[in-house]
Amino acid sequence: MHALFSFDSLISLFTLCLLEIVLGIDNVIFVxxxxxxxxxNRHLAARRIWMIAGILVRSGLLLGLGWLVTNGNKVLFSIGHWGFSIRHLILIAGGLFLLFKTVQEIHEKLEGGHEEAAVKEGAGQSFGAIMTQLILVDTVFSFDSVITAVGLAQQVIVMITAVILAMIIMFFFSQTIANFINRRPTLKILALSFLIMVGFSLLFEGLEPIHHSHIDKGYIYFSMVFAFGVELLNTRARKKAQSKKSGK
Incomplete structure (x- = not known):
């Protein structure tokens, strides 16, 4: 426990906590x-389950850190000269799943007249089915962030502590993010478009043995912030125009 409060460990803890939150932004939007x-009336329960499951999944992966370091990038099979590992397969599956679900959501939003049906379908699909989807996506992002975190900290207890703190922070702000997006349909479409970029990024990274390239996630987050910033400016401009009209 003393190692957790050393200067190096506290720096690693702070860095990893920020890393988990930044890498979890896309996950929070999807959730x-x-x-x-x-x-x-089921939103709070769903967010609680998501937080607890996120902590358990990430903690489980970190407890198996030795196995991940040894086998996470170990080639399972090869197609020609291309060798694929467990990490590659999980990223490919996660990217395809995220692309499918996001395009499905965009289709339902743009079709119009199906909003209530979509909610009823979600309820009919069962609470458990939706939570399974959330946990599946969270597991994909957990695997990716855990492998990234291996080089930032040496003690598993530091990593697990950072995960718990990050998930608690995301839990408390997830409802604020949800309300903010739901009040602004354009932002919801932008968020979904951002998730398409994330899904493609995961798929692209999973196919790394073929193209030997990498997409820096900083570009994706910059695109998201820039697009959201433009929309917020548009929203402010519309409010000013409406207030001028009402003033007349």
Missing amino acids: SILIGRLPA
């Missing part, structure tokens, strides 16, 4: 959108 399909 907020899916939870929005549930009845309002």
Whole structure:
């Protein structure tokens, strides 16, 4: 426990906590959108389950750190000269799943007239089914962030502590993010478009043995912030125009 409060460990803890939150932004958006399909009285329970499951999944992966370091990038099979590992397969599956679910959500939003049906479908799909989808996506992002975190900290207890703190912070702000997006349909479409970029990024990274390239996630987050900033400016401009009209 003393190692947790050393200067180096505290720096690692702070860095990893920020890393988990930044890497979890796309996850929080996806969670907020899916939870929005549930009845309002189930939102809090869904977020609690998501937080607890996120902590357990990440902690489990970190406890198996030795196995991940040894086998996470170990080639399972090869197609020609391309060798694929467990990490590659999980990223490919996660990217395809995220692309499918996001395009499905965009289709339902743009079709119009199906909003209530979508909510009822989400309820009919069962609370457990939606939570399974959330946990599946969270597991994908957990695997990716845990492997990234291996080089930032040496003690597993530091990593697990950072995960717990990050998940608690995201839990408390997830409802704020959800309400903010749900009040602004354009932002919801932008968020979904951002998730398409994330899904493609995961798929692209999973196919790394073929193209030997990498997409820096900083570009994706910059694109998201820039697009959201433009939309916020548009929203402010519309409010000013409406207030001028009402003033007349």
